[in-house]
Amino acid sequence: MTESTTGGLTGASGLEPLERPQRVAVVGAGAIGGIVAEAAHTAGHHVTLCVRRPMGPLTVERDGLRRTVRLPVATRPDGLGAPVDWLLIATKAQDTRRTLGWIRRLAGPGTRVVVLQNGVDHEERLAPLLAVGELVPALVYIAAERVSREHVQHRWGRRLVVPSGPAGADLGRLFRGSDVDVVCEDDFTTAAWRKLMTNLAANPLTALTLRRIGVLQQPDLRELARGLLTEAVLVGRAEGARLVMSDVDQTLDLYSAMHPHSGTSMLYDRLAGRPVEHDLITGAVVRAADRHEVPVPLNRAVLALLRAFGEQGAVGVQPLAGVG
């Protein structure tokens, strides 16, 4: 795990392990839910998958190695017992409200409810659903693809970024000994906008072109990505995030570091005919831009395009493999 990097980030590797195996429930056993469920299980905790439809053993594939875990699966909250120590919410943003039944059943006063979703407004989305327990927003620097219902392919990254504090430090201890690292961040607003930037160009441009992330290496799309990200720096600053123009290059470098065949959550949703999280990503930037009267013509155009395919069903084609 990364220990004490710059900018107020702190890794959690030096901490003592948690006293006892923790009770963990993961709501949404998709790509990210599958990764964190397997990681928490590997770290020695009691993990239950909370799903909509029955499922069998979960396989997580990473660097050519497959690990299959057989975890308890619940399809309804009713039969579940006492509140858990950790409730990990890993549904798409638009499904957040549908997790209320699980939250009511599984969150008690001592529960940490970790929201593993993209966007900058985790608190606003989840807080209205939470009567008790502590909300922990998490920024997910992990790329994963659900290649079939019970098989998740890890493609890149291992880091979750959470606000500094006891809950964040304990989350680091929860995942200790697994493939997931937790980094605590003092300035979470800036961290959240920086993470939003990673999605702002990659997700819409892969979803619109039906191509994987290697497409961002094409010079014209790289310039478009640069334009989208530059607008976001100005908007993020107006929102109080301490972004700098070098964040644009750092984001473009991150795209180059990812395997060209890696996709994005928005691309996978479009291919499957599911609603895409445009409101959470490009929509969030355009709304904030409007609040501060910052011109964002490129993001506004992309939002219009994303909305235009929002109502459409599955596209029924596979993205091209490899670069571009």
Ligand SMILES: NC(=O)C1=CN([C@@H]2O[C@H](COP(=O)(O)OP(=O)(O)OC[C@H]3O[C@@H](n4cnc5c(N)ncnc54)[C@H](OP(=O)(O)O)[C@@H]3O)[C@@H](O)[C@H]2O)C=CC1
């Ligand atoms: N995939 C990635 O690489 C990354 C994703 N993210 C973010 O993480 C979040 C999760 O994305 P991802 O894992 O890709 O999404 P997936 O679509 O792979 O998984 C979401 C899961 O939530 C389940 N679900 C929806 N509603 C409920 C409910 N009421 N009860 C139980 N389960 C439910 C779905 O079930 P069903 O199978 O029945 O549809 C599905 O299994 C998103 O905000 C995404 O933007 C962030 C970084 C990277």
Ligand SMILES: CC(C)(CO)C(=O)C(=O)O
């Ligand atoms: C960082 C990135 C682009 C990696 O998958 C992501 O967050 C997503 O796909 O939503």
